[in-house]
Amino acid sequence: MTIHIALCDDHQIIREGLRSLLEKQSDMMVVGEGVNGLEAIKLAKEKKPDIMVIDIAMPELNGIAAAKRISTEFPKIKILALSMHSDHHFVTEMLEAGAAGYMLKDSAFPELANAIRTIMAGGLFISPRIAGNVLEEFAHRSNPKIKTHHRIELSPREKEILQMIAEGKSSKDIAAVMVISVKTVETHRQHLMNKVGAHNVATLTKYAIREGLTSLEE
Numbered sequence: 001m002t003i004h005i006a007l008c009d010d011h012q013i014i015r016e017g018l019r020s021l022l023e024k025q026s027d028m029m030v031v032g033e034g035v036n037g038l039e040a041i042k043l044a045k046e047k048k049p050d051i052m053v054i055d056i057a058m059p060e061l062n063g064i065a066a067a068k069r070i071s072t073e074f075p076k077i078k079i080l081a082l083s084m085h086s087d088h089h090f091v092t093e094m095l096e097a098g099a100a101g102y103m104l105k106d107s108a109f110p111e112l113a114n115a116i117r118t119i120m121a122g123g124l125f126i127s128p129r130i131a132g133n134v135l136e137e138f139a140h141r142s143n144p145k146i147k148t149h150h151r152i153e154l155s156p157r158e159k160e161i162l163q164m165i166a167e168g169k170s171s172k173d174i175a176a177v178m179v180i181s182v183k184t185v186e187t188h189r190q191h192l193m194n195k196v197g198a199h200n201v202a203t204l205t206k207y208a209i210r211e212g213l214t215s216l217e218e
Contacts, residue, residue, distance in 0.1 A: 003120055006032045006049040008040040008066070009082070010058045014105070018053065021109050028116065037061025044070045044077055051078040051116055056085055056094065059167060060177075062213050064090075064097050065160055071098025078119045082112070085212050086130050101125035152195050159213060161188045165201060166208035 005028060007015050012035075019030045032047040034040045036058045044052065052070065056063040067079050080101040081094040091102045100119045103112060104127050115125040154162065157178075164174045171185040178185070198204045 001027070003028045003051060003116060004031045004047070004049045005029065005116070006034065006040070006043045006047055006052045008034040008037070008043065008052060008058065008063070009055040010035045011055075014055075018112075022113075022116075025113055028113075035059075037063060037066030040066040041069055041073075044074045048074070049077060051080060051119060053080050053082050053112075053116075054099075056081060056083040056090060057212050060164075061160060062163055064093050065156055065163075067094060067097040067099050068156060080115055080119055080125070083212075087212075088130070090212055091126065091130055102130065103127045104130065154192075154195065158188060158192055158195075161185065162192055162204060162208050163213040165189065165192070166205040166213065 005022060007018050007030060009015050009018075015033050019033070022028045022030055031049050032043045034043050037054075038060045040052060040054055040058075040063070041061075043049070054063045054067060058066075063081060063083070067081070070077055071079060078101075079097075079099040080103065081091075081099045082103050082105055083090065083094075084105045086104055094102055101115050101124060103115055103125070107127055111127065118125045160178065161174060164177065169177075171182050171189065174185045175182045192204060193199070196204060196207050198207065
């Protein structure tokens with residue numbers, strides 16, 4: 001059986017490299033590519049791939065938010081995160097969003113092929129180098145006595161709006177993308193300012209970059 005794969009990453013050279021390597025596998029075929037989270041959702045709807053390889057830091061809509069929508073709307077599609085972020089909270093958030101695997105971008109290609117086959121067989125795959133981070137995160141969650149750094153909890157919608165603010169979109173632009181009123185966007189903006197403790201967009205942007213919601217790369 002041929003595994004149909006969709007690739008979502010905002011870097012063309014990465015997509016082209018992955019496509020070239022994956023299509024050398026006799027049981028794999030790349031059926032589509034996307035450059036952001038919105039295109040990832042569109043690919044899921046139109047191509048209905050068996051598995052989607054998704055980056056986390058993408059423009060328009062990040063990989064975590066995209067994975068959450070895809071896993072909800074298209075539960076049969078498997079998701080594999082391929083990211084430069086090794087911090088445990090990125091891993092656990094992606095898994096909680098519905099991903100069945102998480103790999104680092106500097107992994108060797110055989111590990112990617114193995115991850116895809118493992119996930120398609122119904123398994124869970126996490127790069128060995130970060131598996132310990134995931135176990136540590138779950139240990140923190142199950143044992144409140146273990147001290148960990150405080151993280152600000154944002155809703156999925158707040159994360160989407162924060163990403164677009166950091167990417168320089170106006171309230172009007174954000175309202176159009178999310179199909180909500182400008183007033184609602186402004187309310188969310190103020191709530192974000194309060195939660196993060198920011199007094200300007202620059203501070204919000206720094207927070208968004210630190211949390212991996214955007215890299216601001218062209």
